Amino acid sequence: MKDLQIRAAGADDLPAIVAMLADDPLGAQRESPDDLAPYLAAFERLAGDPHQHQTVAVRDGRVVGTLQLTVIPGLSRRGATRSVIEAVRVHRDERGSGLGTQLIEWAVEESRRLGCSLVQLTSDAQRSDAHRFYERLGFTPSHVGFKRAL
Template identity: 50%
Template sequence: MVVELPDFLIRQARKDDLPALVAIFAADAVGGHGDTTDPEAIQDYLGAFAVIEASPDQTLYVAECGGEVVGTFQTMVTTSLTGRGSSGMIIEAVQTRADRRGQGIGAAMIEFAIAEAKGRGVRLVQLTSNALRKDAHRFYERLGFKPSHLGFKMALK
């Protein structure tokens, strides 16, 4: 898909993108991750950003349009003994700013991640989506993803 937006690009996130990214996550009513724009929480985000930035197998991206952050996603490459020792890419935290949805930004981010995965020679790309996000499920299926597993979580904090 070609996104026809002025000055659209996808790039690696920088530390100065954090306020915009946190605002996108905090505006998500469905996620329930406890994200907040409260200035007291910035150290938590800075710590997480440092971990991601230091990892050779994790990358945090932003979609930028006209100099504004309008979306984000993160990729993680994992290697497992299953699949004869193959690697896979996990796409996480896919978010498009609410006022920019429906413009092809989300599809462009996913296509970018898939191209990155192919470039790294991984066997498969996978992602999870909150069970309540029916529109997102249809979106991922339109992009070629197939529902295949049932996920489980256990909150520890």
């Protein structure tokens, strides 16, 4: 893709990231782009953790995609390190352009570079289009996830 840069996010990228997080039916219910304070506090925690990689895709100086990559060392699978891809979003003007594929391929390659032997992700049960997208990229549905609000 022409003129695309995938890089670590900075605090200045937060308004664009939060706007993308809120720009779908599920995100609209749980995000608050008018109040960036909690996102800034969270970003500072992420920036201080070497296992967290908040990432943006930038085209022509504009943030057009984002994801969070978390690296998790573990004991299972013979001491394997895994990564988790979360909060993948593509700006509405870029959807269908192949940017999502590029972001996921970047995350897989970065996971490999960081010594991970497994990359996993979760997707809300309601996001059937996203499920097909991830399956096309070689991910297989393998687990049932559970959440508990605190």
